[in-house]
Amino acid sequence: MSGATTHGTRPGSGVVRVTGELIATRRVGAYHHLTFVAPGLAELARPGQFVALAVGGPTSANLLRRCFSIHKVSPSGTYGGTVDVVVAAHGPGTTWITELRAHDEVDIVGPLGRAFPLPKEPVPCVLVGGGYGSAPLFWLAEALRDRGCHVEMVLGAATESKLFGVVEARRHADGVTVTTDDGSMGTRGWVSDVLPEVIRRTGAAVVYGCGPMGMLESITDVATAEGAVAQVAVEESMACGVGVCMTCVMPVVGKDGATRMVRSCVEGPVFRGDRVRWDAFSDGWCRVPDDAVGAPRAGGH
Amino acid sequence: MSGATTHGTRPGSGVVRVTGELIATRRVGAYHHLTFVAPGLAELARPGQFVALAVGGPTSANLLRRCFSIHKVSPSGTYGGTVDVVVAAHGPGTTWITELRAHDEVDIVGPLGRAFPLPKEPVPCVLVGGGYGSAPLFWLAEALRDRGCHVEMVLGAATESKLFGVVEARRHADGVTVTTDDGSMGTRGWVSDVLPEVIRRTGAAVVYGCGPMGMLESITDVATAEGAVAQVAVEESMACGVGVCMTCVMPVVGKDGATRMVRSCVEGPVFRGDRVRWDAFSDGWCRVPDDAVGAPRAGGH
Amino acid sequence: MTLTSADTVAATTATSVDMSVDLAGRHLPSPMMTASGCAANGRELGRFFDVAELGAFVTKSVMADPRSGRGTPRMAETPSGMLNSIGLQGPGISAFVEHDLAWLKQAGARTLVSVAGGTSGEFADVAATLRASDAFDSVVGVEVNISCPNVANRGLVFACDPLASAKVIALVREQLPRDVPVFAKLTPDVTDIVSVAQACVKAGANGLTMINTLLGMVIDTDLLRPQVAGVTGGLSGPAVRPVAVRAVWQTRAAMLEGRLPYVPIIGVGGVRTGRDALELVAAGASAVQVGTATFNDPSAPVRVGRELAGLVQDKGFTRLADVVGIAHERLARA
Amino acid sequence: MTLTSADTVAATTATSVDMSVDLAGRHLPSPMMTASGCAANGRELGRFFDVAELGAFVTKSVMADPRSGRGTPRMAETPSGMLNSIGLQGPGISAFVEHDLAWLKQAGARTLVSVAGGTSGEFADVAATLRASDAFDSVVGVEVNISCPNVANRGLVFACDPLASAKVIALVREQLPRDVPVFAKLTPDVTDIVSVAQACVKAGANGLTMINTLLGMVIDTDLLRPQVAGVTGGLSGPAVRPVAVRAVWQTRAAMLEGRLPYVPIIGVGGVRTGRDALELVAAGASAVQVGTATFNDPSAPVRVGRELAGLVQDKGFTRLADVVGIAHERLARA
Numbered sequence A, B: 001m002s003g004a005t006t007h008g009t010r011p012g013s014g015v016v017r018v019t020g021e022l023i024a025t026r027r028v029g030a031y032h033h034l035t036f037v038a039p040g041l042a043e044l045a046r047p048g049q050f051v052a053l054a055v056g057g058p059t060s061a062n063l064l065r066r067c068f069s070i071h072k073v074s075p076s077g078t079y080g081g082t083v084d085v086v087v088a089a090h091g092p093g094t095t096w097i098t099e100l101r102a103h104d105e106v107d108i109v110g111p112l113g114r115a116f117p118l119p120k121e122p123v124p125c126v127l128v129g130g131g132y133g134s135a136p137l138f139w140l141a142e143a144l145r146d147r148g149c150h151v152e153m154v155l156g157a158a159t160e161s162k163l164f165g166v167v168e169a170r171r172h173a174d175g176v177t178v179t180t181d182d183g184s185m186g187t188r189g190w191v192s193d194v195l196p197e198v199i200r201r202t203g204a205a206v207v208y209g210c211g212p213m214g215m216l217e218s219i220t221d222v223a224t225a226e227g228a229v230a231q232v233a234v235e236e237s238m239a240c241g242v243g244v245c246m247t248c249v250m251p252v253v254g255k256d257g258a259t260r261m262v263r264s265c266v267e268g269p270v271f272r273g274d275r276v277r278w279d280a281f282s283d284g285w286c287r288v289p290d291d292a293v294g295a296p297r298a299g300g301h
Numbered sequence C, D: 001m002t003l004t005s006a007d008t009v010a011a012t013t014a015t016s017v018d019m020s021v022d023l024a025g026r027h028l029p030s031p032m033m034t035a036s037g038c039a040a041n042g043r044e045l046g047r048f049f050d051v052a053e054l055g056a057f058v059t060k061s062v063m064a065d066p067r068s069g070r071g072t073p074r075m076a077e078t079p080s081g082m083l084n085s086i087g088l089q090g091p092g093i094s095a096f097v098e099h100d101l102a103w104l105k106q107a108g109a110r111t112l113v114s115v116a117g118g119t120s121g122e123f124a125d126v127a128a129t130l131r132a133s134d135a136f137d138s139v140v141g142v143e144v145n146i147s148c149p150n151v152a153n154r155g156l157v158f159a160c161d162p163l164a165s166a167k168v169i170a171l172v173r174e175q176l177p178r179d180v181p182v183f184a185k186l187t188p189d190v191t192d193i194v195s196v197a198q199a200c201v202k203a204g205a206n207g208l209t210m211i212n213t214l215l216g217m218v219i220d221t222d223l224l225r226p227q228v229a230g231v232t233g234g235l236s237g238p239a240v241r242p243v244a245v246r247a248v249w250q251t252r253a254a255m256l257e258g259r260l261p262y263v264p265i266i267g268v269g270g271v272r273t274g275r276d277a278l279e280l281v282a283a284g285a286s287a288v289q290v291g292t293a294t295f296n297d298p299s300a301p302v303r304v305g306r307e308l309a310g311l312v313q314d315k316g317f318t319r320l321a322d323v324v325g326i327a328h329e330r331l332a333r334a
């Protein structure tokens, strides 16, 4: 159990903080697939949850953690528990992470957020991933198949190099459909183009989605139109990942029918698609719907 | 000539900026001895000059460069020019530098500052180094011996592990005296305890010194008392190292007899010991002597 | 984390230093606190440490009614800091006392409740509801966040105006029993922070918390427009620490010079390590809040306390109280 | 260096963007400048790049007489920034024009001369000597550093007081020919920067430079005393960039709202990359100064210019002028 130090979190809290040693890193198309030693984390994690990584080391000017869906976990083994993530280099933090070398150490907090809810009955399910959004779905597929669900996957991306896990998908699902915007692999077009047919063919009761917001909205629309429930994992900009900063909020309709600005890091990242107020998102901004609880009133503040 | 990129400096400016690859690093007592590929730098450098290293990489919160005496240079060879420095881990920047691994890259500017002036005649010289302050002296010893000077070295430190280059000294000098505060190696005491005897014995005309400020002051006192000239390399806190920030000043008497606050990075780091206004330094602060040019006047600002 | 080896040693060594503070009449076992808005209301950080370990838990500023806050994006990362524009999202004081304060009480926390308002009357109403609540006995003080926009004055922040600040403090002070201290939380975005402190103390503030965030802004260079939906936001984190240290220093200096009555100062701004906390303490702070650093390390508020205790001990002190404001003495002696 | 790959590409690609600026009547081939006090007076950086490549070289603030400045330590590193307390060390205006300005002129630099004074009269004297100098024809403007202590007012910084600021600007303006623009350099350490800007423009300032450093302080936690000999100092570097962007934004907004006559803004504060410069430009700055980043990369003032040109081109613009203040338009449209 070398290569990892566990820091103070409280027993039973469901979350650990560890200094995880990077033991494997490989390029997969446009992404980097990293494996960290993270004892204690694997046992707690479920598909749809995420981890928050500190970036930049001791001299870092980047104070905020970066969040990544858990791609998979191995509760035990040679290293005493590992966690895998799939990272796209984007800004300074993800660039730093993708440039790490074996044996480098990273401070990891997780598992965080709510997992994908699993159906009680063995119903057919469709899992839709956009880009690296497919990362958490293979593990989910396994959990669903363990419960006897028929599982199909739809993977989409702008181009072939931005697809993640097509080969893995064939192993984990009973059927796989691939789309790319440029037609470099699979059907040319969007996942929403092929999704209605897959839902109808499989008789899916649940559609799970992970990917860009626009895609999640259209998955929700399609699922709803086809009579299925959408469960989507959103990606909002997060400063803390643990529920204390209120930066990651989005308007979601509660059981009481009222819209509230809820924290996607603790009440999400998985939401029922039809509860999300997609109408509030436009042009990179999300406004507070006028009917939200505590929304600014005209003349107020 | 791999492992180094040269950035824009101007031809004839006497300074280069290179991304230097670390090719060797080893612990020497309390210090780290590092060798960087730095093409173009070696050809320009002379003993007593220093280099300024950027620290922390692309995500760094530490904006300011760290300055180190050049321990040695090799103008050519397999790697096309290298520079060596000896670093004591102290704060975040030096800690980062000492934790670098082979093939890591560091942005280096140099050579900077004024070198030790060499005597025109082959006179006997004593070179005094305190702690890592001995680092630039071996190269200086070589240059002096090339001119026919008899060279002796005095190395001092708090304890044995903080001495640098005792073995090297025996190779580069005609005589070596070692002192430690705790007597763990050589004579117990300070370099200033043994220095008068060494100067008298060798008939030294010049005493070169590099080390903590207090030591440089006493070297100057001893040298002056013995009729020798002291040339000392000072270590003032520097923000830029290239003469533009005015943080590294100290009061030095000019040829006209007037005291001015001069920049130790461009007018130093080597000064004639008897020109430095040691009386202005106390308790970690250096005040502006009242007789300095432009000193604050009572009632002024 | 920027931990030097000294800090690490400190963090792992049990110390025998008396870290307790007497804060405007309330005895706290530790100087460490969360910072308002950086710790939610307790449960979330309770997963990482025991909230009763803190000197006090400082809650998110609460207003009279539930508030949704602003749209998103609400934040931008900045060099060694961040910009936020939350818009005081919260449940309103009634839900706060019922759910959040009650939870903090049963968890054994000493709570410093942060209150806010768009008018001075709203501040008073919030304080009145708080006082009337069941869990009020767990409250060790009220922090008045006067760095929020004054509806009556074109949205100008109360704390930018000594008169407006004084009015809010006086009204809140009136609502609360004498033994519950009131802390005025000041903004550094003023020409003269000492004059605002003077007005607040004169109006009845029993202590000062400083600093709130600096007004800042980030442009999204891809979209060439403001990055946060609120256009401007509050700058926090280690980047602003020198401003916090300066504000604490100036205010403490004014007390030493007799220009300001002596009241305790709670230092906040950019604290990430024990060393950072020690800067604020040596400048004059009796207690220290940890805000943005919590986003990097959820256990920072208690970790910093351990590191601070270790440093204080290493320097040969037996009581934290002896270090408060010590840099003024050492400068005077130099 | 924090160079994203986009910046790097930009930096190595020759661009066809028109980067010239018309700055209060003076045509400059580039928006890039050094920042006063971060570049000495030319020779030092001349080893790293051709000073004539800059839009203008901004000199260290010069006063009437030679000044030694303060004792040391004069600086402390801070997270993503630094604190400095130099105390306006300099040769005095006579030696400056004879040695430094003459050197800059022969090197082909366009010079923006920064002037300072302890009284408004001293500012005027400095400007008069400058005007009378041989190399005055190489001067493209005068930057008035009003962020220095006013001897007549307990050392309070001129720029903290609109009236004192206006007086200095009016006196300097009087000494100079009409075609030499005067820029007022403002401090962010005020409650309302727009009101100071208004006073300066009314008094004759042809443009505004913002921001100067923020008042800050660092405690040496080993010695438990102030780390710089001057006790407090000026905070600069990327840490303060969001404050600079905000100041430029607010001032530009006041111009768009008609509360302030239109004058060009020179943005300064925390610029290290082309992206940082673009933030200031999009917020309303016509030109950009690079200060503290020069200590990290001595060629930063010209490198940033290349990166900025690349970014402007990548976004499909052909003239930098079209990007100045664009974030206001994009916000209005949203």
Ligand SMILES: Cc1cc2nc3c(=O)[nH]c(=O)nc-3n(C[C@H](O)[C@H](O)[C@H](O)COP(=O)(O)OP(=O)(O)OC[C@H]3O[C@@H](n4cnc5c(N)ncnc54)[C@H](O)[C@@H]3O)c2cc1C
Binding pocket: A050, A064, A065, A066, A067, A068, A069, A070, A085, A086, A087, A088, A089, A090, A091, A092, A093, A094, A095, A132, A135, A234, A235, A236, A237, A238, A239, A269, C076, C077
């Ligand atoms: C629940 C969740 C799961 C995610 N899973 C993955 C994954 O599996 N693989 C992957 O490559 N990326 C994933 N992301 C996105 C990833 O977190 C961002 O790309 C990353 O934080 C950006 O950091 P940066 O340094 O590259 O960019 P910067 O723009 O420098 O980030 C600045 C700040 O903004 C935040 N931020 C910026 N963009 C995002 C974003 N899209 N989501 C959340 N925070 C953001 C960062 O956390 C940081 O605090 C996930 C995000 C969330 C919220």
Ligand SMILES: Cc1cc2nc3c(=O)[nH]c(=O)nc-3n(C[C@H](O)[C@H](O)[C@H](O)COP(=O)(O)OP(=O)(O)OC[C@H]3O[C@@H](n4cnc5c(N)ncnc54)[C@H](O)[C@@H]3O)c2cc1C
Binding pocket: B050, B064, B065, B066, B067, B068, B069, B070, B085, B086, B087, B088, B089, B090, B091, B092, B093, B094, B095, B132, B135, B234, B235, B236, B237, B238, B239, B269, D076, D077
């Ligand atoms: C001309 C010269 C030659 C030097 N040669 C050597 C050498 O050969 N080996 C070696 O180990 N050290 C040498 N030093 C000292 C070395 O530069 C400092 O120890 C180092 O800068 C401290 O950085 P830090 O990150 O550890 O400390 P921090 O305290 O974090 O440094 C903060 C800032 O202060 C400056 N600073 C702090 N202490 C010093 C100091 N003593 N001198 C200059 N700047 C300082 C740093 O450059 C940085 O900007 C030399 C210094 C000078 C001026």
Ligand SMILES: Cc1cc2nc3c(=O)[nH]c(=O)nc-3n(C[C@H](O)[C@H](O)[C@H](O)COP(=O)(O)O)c2cc1C
Binding pocket: A245, A246, C035, C036, C037, C038, C060, C061, C084, C086, C088, C114, C145, C185, C211, C212, C213, C234, C235, C236, C237, C238, C240, C268, C269, C270, C271, C289, C290, C291, C292, C293
């Ligand atoms: C996301 C966020 C939300 C904040 N909300 C509040 C608040 O509601 N009330 C308040 O008084 N201060 C609030 N602050 C300011 C902090 O309490 C603190 O004063 C400031 O951030 C400086 O400390 P720091 O650098 O440790 O974060 C908030 C800060 C942040 C970063």
Ligand SMILES: Cc1cc2nc3c(=O)[nH]c(=O)nc-3n(C[C@H](O)[C@H](O)[C@H](O)COP(=O)(O)O)c2cc1C
Binding pocket: B245, B246, D035, D036, D037, D038, D060, D061, D084, D086, D088, D114, D145, D185, D211, D212, D213, D234, D235, D236, D237, D238, D240, D268, D269, D270, D271, D289, D290, D291, D292, D293
């Ligand atoms: C060491 C140093 C010295 C400075 N001296 C002056 C000065 O003499 N006059 C002046 O107007 N500004 C001076 N400044 C302020 C800078 O010009 C600039 O306004 C400020 O540092 C913010 O920009 P930056 O973050 O790019 O450094 C100085 C700044 C530093 C760091």
Ligand code: FES
Binding pocket: A237, A238, A239, A240, A241, A242, A243, A244, A245, A246, A247, A248, A249, A263, A264, A265, A266
């Ligand atoms: S990211 Fe901080 S509350 Fe969700």
Ligand code: FES
Binding pocket: B237, B238, B239, B240, B241, B242, B243, B244, B245, B246, B247, B248, B249, B263, B264, B265, B266
């Ligand atoms: S270190 Fe900047 S002038 Fe010497």
